[in-house]
Amino acid sequence: MNLLHLFGLPPAASTYAADIDFGLRLTFGAIVFVFFSWSVYLAYLVFRYRNKPGERAEYEKSEGISKAMIPGLVVLVLEMILIIFWEIPVWGKIKEEMPKMGDVVEVNVLAQQFAWNIQYPGPDGKFGRREQKLVSFSNPIGLDYNDPAAKDDIVLANELHLPLGKTALIHLMSMDVIHDFAVPEFRIKQDIVPGMDIPLWVKPTKIGTFDLACAQLCGFGHSLMVGHVVVQTPEDFAAWLKKEAPAPQAASSANNF
Ligand SMILES: [Cu+2]
Incomplete structure (x- = not known):
């Protein structure tokens, strides 16, 4: 045993x-x-x-x-x-020992009471500008769609996809209070502090869906702050990214909010 x-x-x-x-x-x-x-x-x-x-x-x-x-x-x-x-x-x-830029998957994880916002930079590899005053129900991370880099960004809630065997560089940021990014299968537990961009790297070695929990009591809905990490083969991950990519017109209409 x-x-x-x-x-x-x-x-x-x-x-x-x-x-x-x-x-x-x-x-x-x-x-x-x-x-x-x-x-x-x-x-x-x-x-x-x-x-x-x-x-x-x-x-x-x-x-x-x-x-x-x-x-x-x-x-x-x-x-x-x-x-x-x-x-x-x-x-x-x-x-x-942070991974060298280039062959890594970069993703922003923006924690808020009580959800995980996930932002991928899209094909251009650049994260779009975010601004607090643009935060709304339909734009939870306050992405500025006037920024060309923002047009292809992918924003999701509570679902972080990562490719197997590839290093991911995760930028942990908070939109309100202190949260904690915990994925027991990765043996990761990292506080997320407002005003800071805390880098974290991980190279997944198993395909599967794992719980992403907030490990820092962050308010009334803390126990509901659960997301998932989905580890896929690089091919499945690429196909998934393509599927999630915003259509160009969707990006410009989001601008009207
Ligand atoms: Cu939390």
């Missing part, structure tokens, strides 16, 4: 999911080991130094490192090794 299922982890569907899972298992294993060895040691001490007739407690001043501190120091050293040689490199890979 796969131990991961015991921990209730969902299937892993991104290139760095295995690194995160390794960390989870290592941390869990280490905690189990420390807990049981400490319990045995504690039981031994309770028995060894139990109250006996005619014996009084002794207190001695310890200077420097005493023997009793050794287990704590061992744990400290192991934690330092874990942080320096595992956590920092993995964190750096995920959060600092």
